[in-house]
Amino acid sequence: MAGDGAGNGSDARRTPEEEFPPCCRKARASAPESEAKCHETVVSGWFSNSSLSDKDGKFMYFNNPMWPGEAHSLKVEKILYQGKSEFQEILVFQSSMYGKVLVLDGIVQLTERDECAYQEMIAHLPLCSIPSPKTVLVIGGGDGGVLREIARHSSVEHIDICEIDKMVIDVCKQFFPDLSVGFDDPRVRLHVADGPARELVEKPFFEMIARALKPGGVLCNQAESMWLHTHLIQDMLSICREIFKSVHYAWASVPTYPSGVIGFLLCSTNGPPVHFLNPINPIDKQETLKCKRELRFYNSEMHKAAFVLPSFAKKELSSFLSSPLTV
Secondary structure: OOOOOOOOHHHHOOOHHHHOOHHHHHHHHOOHHHOOEOOOOEEOOEEEOOEEEOOOOOEEEOOOOOOOOOOOEEEEEEEEEEEEOOOOEEEEEEEOOOOEEEEEOOEEEEEOOOHHHHHHHHHHHHHOOOOOOOEEEEEOOOOOHHHHHHOOOOOOOEEEEEEOOHHHHHHHHHHOHHHHHHHHOOOEEEEEOOOOOOOOOOHHHHHHHHHHOOOOOEEEEEOOOOOOOHHHHHHHHHHHHHHOOEEEEEEEEOOOOHHHEEEEEEEEOOOOOOOOOOOOOOOOOHHHHHHOOOOOOOOHHHHHHOOOOOHHHHHHHHHHOOOOOOO
16 A cells, blocks of 8 residues: 555546545535545544644544544554545554554544454354354455454355455555454455445345345344444344344444444344354354464353343334344
8 A cells, every 4th residue: 555645636536525525524514614624633643533624734623423422532652654545545543542543534443452342243243153154255344354353264165355445455464464464364355346335234235245145144244333323223224124034233342433332233044043142153262272363352252242232222223123032
Protein backbone atom coordinates (compact mmCIF):
# COMPACT_ATOMS: atom_id res chain seq x y z
CA MET A 1 0.00 0.00 0.00
CA ALA A 2 1.16 3.43 -0.84
CA GLY A 3 -0.26 6.91 -0.99
CA ASP A 4 -0.08 10.28 0.67
CA GLY A 5 -3.77 11.15 0.79
CA ALA A 6 -3.64 13.29 -2.34
CA GLY A 7 -6.45 13.17 -4.88
CA ASN A 8 -6.24 10.89 -7.89
CA GLY A 9 -7.96 10.52 -11.26
CA SER A 10 -11.12 9.05 -9.80
CA ASP A 11 -11.52 12.05 -7.50
CA ALA A 12 -11.44 14.40 -10.49
CA ARG A 13 -14.58 12.75 -11.85
CA ARG A 14 -16.52 13.25 -8.62
CA THR A 15 -18.45 16.31 -7.56
CA PRO A 16 -17.15 17.87 -4.33
CA GLU A 17 -20.10 16.49 -2.40
CA GLU A 18 -19.54 12.95 -3.70
CA GLU A 19 -16.07 12.89 -2.15
CA PHE A 20 -17.65 12.53 1.28
CA PRO A 21 -19.12 9.30 2.68
CA PRO A 22 -22.86 9.43 3.52
CA CYS A 23 -22.24 9.86 7.25
CA CYS A 24 -20.16 12.96 6.66
CA ARG A 25 -22.56 14.43 4.10
CA LYS A 26 -25.24 14.25 6.78
CA ALA A 27 -22.92 15.91 9.28
CA ARG A 28 -22.07 18.69 6.86
CA ALA A 29 -25.75 19.26 6.10
CA SER A 30 -26.25 20.28 9.71
CA ALA A 31 -23.47 22.90 9.43
CA PRO A 32 -22.98 23.72 5.73
CA GLU A 33 -21.18 26.96 6.45
CA SER A 34 -18.25 25.07 7.95
CA GLU A 35 -16.95 23.73 4.61
CA ALA A 36 -15.75 20.84 6.73
CA LYS A 37 -13.03 18.54 5.49
CA CYS A 38 -13.87 14.93 6.28
CA HIS A 39 -11.87 12.53 8.41
CA GLU A 40 -8.99 14.68 9.64
CA THR A 41 -9.59 13.12 13.00
CA VAL A 42 -6.37 13.62 14.97
CA VAL A 43 -6.76 16.77 17.04
CA SER A 44 -4.15 17.91 19.58
CA GLY A 45 -2.82 14.38 19.92
CA TRP A 46 -6.21 12.67 20.17
CA PHE A 47 -8.14 10.65 17.61
CA SER A 48 -11.90 11.13 17.68
CA ASN A 49 -14.55 9.58 15.46
CA SER A 50 -16.49 12.85 15.60
CA SER A 51 -14.07 15.58 14.51
CA LEU A 52 -13.76 17.59 11.33
CA SER A 53 -11.46 20.39 10.20
CA ASP A 54 -12.55 23.45 8.29
CA LYS A 55 -10.69 25.11 5.40
CA ASP A 56 -8.51 27.08 7.83
CA GLY A 57 -7.46 24.00 9.78
CA LYS A 58 -9.69 24.81 12.74
CA PHE A 59 -11.55 21.89 14.25
CA MET A 60 -15.18 21.39 15.05
CA TYR A 61 -17.08 18.42 16.43
CA PHE A 62 -20.29 16.75 15.34
CA ASN A 63 -22.42 13.78 16.23
CA ASN A 64 -21.88 10.95 13.77
CA PRO A 65 -25.36 9.90 12.58
CA MET A 66 -24.38 6.27 13.11
CA TRP A 67 -23.78 6.89 16.81
CA PRO A 68 -25.80 9.97 17.80
CA GLY A 69 -24.90 11.73 20.99
CA GLU A 70 -21.51 10.16 21.58
CA ALA A 71 -17.87 10.18 20.51
CA HIS A 72 -14.92 7.95 21.32
CA SER A 73 -11.38 9.31 21.54
CA LEU A 74 -7.99 7.61 21.73
CA LYS A 75 -4.66 9.18 22.66
CA VAL A 76 -2.34 9.21 19.66
CA GLU A 77 1.36 8.59 20.24
CA LYS A 78 2.38 8.63 16.59
CA ILE A 79 0.72 8.62 13.18
CA LEU A 80 2.20 5.69 11.28
CA TYR A 81 0.38 5.92 7.96
CA GLN A 82 -2.08 8.16 6.14
CA GLY A 83 -3.29 7.42 2.64
CA LYS A 84 -6.26 7.35 0.33
CA SER A 85 -7.23 4.39 -1.80
CA GLU A 86 -9.72 4.35 -4.63
CA PHE A 87 -12.43 3.65 -2.06
CA GLN A 88 -11.56 5.22 1.29
CA GLU A 89 -9.17 7.09 3.54
CA ILE A 90 -6.81 4.91 5.57
CA LEU A 91 -5.14 5.91 8.82
CA VAL A 92 -2.87 3.87 11.09
CA PHE A 93 -1.63 5.28 14.36
CA GLN A 94 0.06 4.12 17.54
CA SER A 95 -2.24 4.70 20.51
CA SER A 96 -1.16 4.95 24.13
CA MET A 97 -3.49 2.20 25.41
CA TYR A 98 -4.67 -0.01 22.54
CA GLY A 99 -1.52 -0.46 20.45
CA LYS A 100 -1.71 0.22 16.73
CA VAL A 101 -5.12 1.29 15.42
CA LEU A 102 -6.59 0.94 11.92
CA VAL A 103 -9.09 3.62 10.87
CA LEU A 104 -11.06 3.67 7.60
CA ASP A 105 -12.98 6.81 6.61
CA GLY A 106 -12.69 8.12 10.15
CA ILE A 107 -14.06 4.96 11.81
CA VAL A 108 -11.97 2.61 13.95
CA GLN A 109 -11.81 -0.85 12.39
CA LEU A 110 -9.54 -2.59 14.87
CA THR A 111 -6.89 -2.14 17.53
CA GLU A 112 -4.12 -4.51 18.52
CA ARG A 113 -5.44 -4.80 22.05
CA ASP A 114 -9.04 -5.85 21.42
CA GLU A 115 -9.08 -7.20 17.84
CA CYS A 116 -9.10 -10.72 19.28
CA ALA A 117 -12.68 -10.38 20.52
CA TYR A 118 -14.14 -9.60 17.11
CA GLN A 119 -11.89 -11.82 14.98
CA GLU A 120 -12.19 -14.89 17.19
CA MET A 121 -15.92 -14.65 17.76
CA ILE A 122 -16.98 -14.00 14.16
CA ALA A 123 -14.88 -16.97 13.03
CA HIS A 124 -15.46 -19.54 15.77
CA LEU A 125 -19.13 -18.97 16.57
CA PRO A 126 -20.13 -20.46 13.18
CA LEU A 127 -17.24 -22.87 12.64
CA CYS A 128 -17.49 -24.45 16.07
CA SER A 129 -21.21 -24.99 15.54
CA ILE A 130 -20.82 -27.50 12.69
CA PRO A 131 -18.94 -30.79 12.91
CA SER A 132 -16.40 -30.54 10.09
CA PRO A 133 -16.29 -27.27 8.13
CA LYS A 134 -14.63 -27.67 4.74
CA THR A 135 -15.07 -24.50 2.68
CA VAL A 136 -15.22 -20.92 3.98
CA LEU A 137 -15.91 -17.60 2.25
CA VAL A 138 -14.85 -14.35 3.92
CA ILE A 139 -16.40 -11.16 2.53
CA GLY A 140 -14.25 -8.20 3.52
CA GLY A 141 -11.70 -8.88 6.24
CA GLY A 142 -8.72 -7.39 4.43
CA ASP A 143 -6.73 -7.12 7.67
CA GLY A 144 -6.39 -10.94 7.67
CA GLY A 145 -7.51 -11.52 11.26
CA VAL A 146 -10.54 -13.66 10.39
CA LEU A 147 -8.36 -15.75 8.08
CA ARG A 148 -5.92 -16.26 10.94
CA GLU A 149 -8.71 -17.64 13.12
CA ILE A 150 -10.27 -19.83 10.42
CA ALA A 151 -6.86 -21.42 9.90
CA ARG A 152 -7.13 -23.00 13.37
CA HIS A 153 -9.70 -25.44 11.98
CA SER A 154 -7.78 -28.32 10.45
CA SER A 155 -10.89 -29.68 8.70
CA VAL A 156 -11.10 -26.57 6.50
CA GLU A 157 -9.78 -27.27 3.00
CA HIS A 158 -10.47 -24.02 1.11
CA ILE A 159 -10.72 -20.40 2.29
CA ASP A 160 -11.81 -17.77 -0.22
CA ILE A 161 -11.68 -14.09 0.70
CA CYS A 162 -13.21 -11.27 -1.34
CA GLU A 163 -11.89 -7.82 -0.44
CA ILE A 164 -12.63 -4.71 -2.46
CA ASP A 165 -9.62 -2.62 -1.38
CA LYS A 166 -6.13 -3.99 -2.08
CA MET A 167 -4.59 -1.05 -0.26
CA VAL A 168 -6.15 -2.16 3.03
CA ILE A 169 -4.52 -5.57 2.61
CA ASP A 170 -1.12 -4.06 1.88
CA VAL A 171 -1.24 -1.57 4.75
CA CYS A 172 -2.22 -4.30 7.21
CA LYS A 173 0.60 -6.54 6.01
CA GLN A 174 2.98 -3.71 6.83
CA PHE A 175 1.58 -2.56 10.16
CA PHE A 176 -0.46 -5.50 11.50
CA PRO A 177 1.59 -8.64 10.76
CA ASP A 178 -0.06 -10.55 13.61
CA LEU A 179 -3.35 -10.28 11.72
CA SER A 180 -2.21 -10.42 8.10
CA VAL A 181 -0.42 -13.69 8.80
CA GLY A 182 -3.77 -15.19 7.87
CA PHE A 183 -2.96 -14.55 4.20
CA ASP A 184 0.06 -16.87 4.44
CA ASP A 185 -2.07 -19.98 4.83
CA PRO A 186 -1.85 -22.07 1.63
CA ARG A 187 -5.60 -22.75 1.78
CA VAL A 188 -6.38 -19.05 1.23
CA ARG A 189 -7.40 -17.73 -2.20
CA LEU A 190 -7.64 -13.94 -2.43
CA HIS A 191 -10.10 -12.22 -4.77
CA VAL A 192 -9.73 -8.43 -4.98
CA ALA A 193 -13.09 -7.39 -6.36
CA ASP A 194 -16.48 -5.91 -5.55
CA GLY A 195 -19.35 -8.34 -5.04
CA PRO A 196 -22.78 -8.19 -6.71
CA ALA A 197 -24.39 -6.97 -3.46
CA ARG A 198 -23.56 -3.40 -2.49
CA GLU A 199 -25.33 -3.47 0.85
CA LEU A 200 -24.28 -6.25 3.21
CA VAL A 201 -27.35 -5.98 5.45
CA GLU A 202 -30.10 -6.05 2.85
CA LYS A 203 -32.25 -8.86 1.47
CA PRO A 204 -30.48 -9.43 -1.90
CA PHE A 205 -27.19 -10.05 -0.09
CA PHE A 206 -28.67 -12.59 2.30
CA GLU A 207 -30.51 -14.32 -0.54
CA MET A 208 -27.27 -14.60 -2.49
CA ILE A 209 -25.49 -16.08 0.53
CA ALA A 210 -28.29 -18.60 1.11
CA ARG A 211 -28.03 -19.75 -2.51
CA ALA A 212 -24.28 -20.20 -2.21
CA LEU A 213 -24.39 -22.26 0.99
CA LYS A 214 -24.61 -26.03 1.05
CA PRO A 215 -27.43 -27.74 3.02
CA GLY A 216 -26.71 -27.07 6.66
CA GLY A 217 -24.30 -24.28 5.75
CA VAL A 218 -23.92 -21.34 8.11
CA LEU A 219 -23.57 -17.57 7.89
CA CYS A 220 -22.07 -15.27 10.52
CA ASN A 221 -22.48 -11.56 9.84
CA GLN A 222 -21.56 -8.46 11.83
CA ALA A 223 -24.83 -7.23 13.32
CA GLU A 224 -24.38 -3.87 15.02
CA SER A 225 -24.78 -2.91 18.69
CA MET A 226 -27.87 -3.85 20.64
CA TRP A 227 -27.39 -0.66 22.67
CA LEU A 228 -27.60 1.60 19.63
CA HIS A 229 -29.15 -0.15 16.64
CA THR A 230 -31.99 -2.37 17.81
CA HIS A 231 -34.18 -1.35 14.88
CA LEU A 232 -31.46 -2.27 12.39
CA ILE A 233 -30.95 -5.62 14.09
CA GLN A 234 -34.69 -6.28 13.97
CA ASP A 235 -34.69 -5.55 10.23
CA MET A 236 -31.83 -7.98 9.59
CA LEU A 237 -33.39 -10.70 11.71
CA SER A 238 -36.76 -10.25 10.03
CA ILE A 239 -35.22 -10.57 6.57
CA CYS A 240 -33.21 -13.63 7.51
CA ARG A 241 -36.21 -15.39 9.06
CA GLU A 242 -37.70 -15.37 5.54
CA ILE A 243 -34.59 -16.91 3.99
CA PHE A 244 -32.88 -19.24 6.47
CA LYS A 245 -33.97 -22.22 8.52
CA SER A 246 -32.69 -20.86 11.83
CA VAL A 247 -31.68 -17.36 12.90
CA HIS A 248 -29.81 -16.38 16.08
CA TYR A 249 -28.10 -13.33 17.56
CA ALA A 250 -24.93 -13.29 19.65
CA TRP A 251 -22.76 -10.51 21.03
CA ALA A 252 -19.32 -9.75 22.41
CA SER A 253 -17.52 -6.95 24.21
CA VAL A 254 -15.13 -4.93 22.03
CA PRO A 255 -14.09 -1.77 23.91
CA THR A 256 -13.17 0.35 20.89
CA TYR A 257 -16.42 -0.29 19.01
CA PRO A 258 -19.23 2.24 19.60
CA SER A 259 -20.98 1.34 22.88
CA GLY A 260 -18.29 -1.29 23.56
CA VAL A 261 -20.46 -4.07 22.14
CA ILE A 262 -20.74 -5.72 18.72
CA GLY A 263 -23.36 -8.22 17.59
CA PHE A 264 -23.29 -11.25 15.30
CA LEU A 265 -26.10 -12.63 13.17
CA LEU A 266 -25.90 -16.42 12.79
CA CYS A 267 -28.07 -18.31 10.30
CA SER A 268 -28.21 -21.82 8.85
CA THR A 269 -29.82 -23.24 5.73
CA ASN A 270 -32.08 -26.26 5.39
CA GLY A 271 -30.18 -29.49 5.87
CA PRO A 272 -28.31 -31.11 8.78
CA PRO A 273 -29.32 -29.45 12.05
CA VAL A 274 -27.11 -26.70 13.45
CA HIS A 275 -27.21 -26.04 17.19
CA PHE A 276 -25.46 -22.67 17.37
CA LEU A 277 -25.88 -22.34 21.13
CA ASN A 278 -23.84 -25.45 21.95
CA PRO A 279 -20.47 -25.80 20.17
CA ILE A 280 -19.97 -29.32 18.88
CA ASN A 281 -16.59 -28.64 17.27
CA PRO A 282 -14.50 -27.14 20.10
CA ILE A 283 -11.04 -25.81 19.34
CA ASP A 284 -10.08 -24.47 22.76
CA LYS A 285 -6.99 -26.64 23.30
CA GLN A 286 -5.80 -28.79 20.42
CA GLU A 287 -6.00 -26.28 17.58
CA THR A 288 -4.53 -23.48 19.67
CA LEU A 289 -1.36 -25.50 20.22
CA LYS A 290 -1.01 -26.08 16.47
CA CYS A 291 -1.41 -22.37 15.66
CA LYS A 292 1.29 -21.20 18.10
CA ARG A 293 -1.05 -18.45 19.24
CA GLU A 294 -3.36 -18.86 22.18
CA LEU A 295 -6.99 -17.86 21.93
CA ARG A 296 -7.34 -14.60 23.83
CA PHE A 297 -11.13 -14.23 23.92
CA TYR A 298 -13.07 -17.21 22.58
CA ASN A 299 -13.73 -20.41 24.51
CA SER A 300 -16.65 -22.84 24.66
CA GLU A 301 -18.15 -21.11 27.71
CA MET A 302 -17.94 -17.72 25.98
CA HIS A 303 -19.58 -19.28 22.92
CA LYS A 304 -22.61 -20.36 24.94
CA ALA A 305 -22.79 -17.10 26.88
CA ALA A 306 -22.73 -15.00 23.71
CA PHE A 307 -26.32 -16.01 22.94
CA VAL A 308 -27.65 -14.94 26.34
CA LEU A 309 -29.29 -11.55 25.87
CA PRO A 310 -29.86 -8.84 28.49
CA SER A 311 -33.50 -8.41 29.40
CA PHE A 312 -34.03 -5.28 27.29
CA ALA A 313 -32.51 -6.88 24.19
CA LYS A 314 -34.38 -10.11 24.77
CA LYS A 315 -37.62 -8.14 24.85
CA GLU A 316 -36.78 -6.29 21.65
CA LEU A 317 -35.34 -9.19 19.64
CA SER A 318 -36.79 -12.48 20.88
CA SER A 319 -39.80 -12.43 18.56
CA PHE A 320 -37.41 -12.25 15.59
CA LEU A 321 -35.19 -15.14 16.70
CA SER A 322 -35.50 -18.88 16.29
CA SER A 323 -36.31 -20.85 19.42
CA PRO A 324 -33.18 -22.12 21.22
CA LEU A 325 -34.39 -25.62 20.34
CA THR A 326 -34.94 -24.77 16.67
CA VAL A 327 -32.34 -26.19 14.33
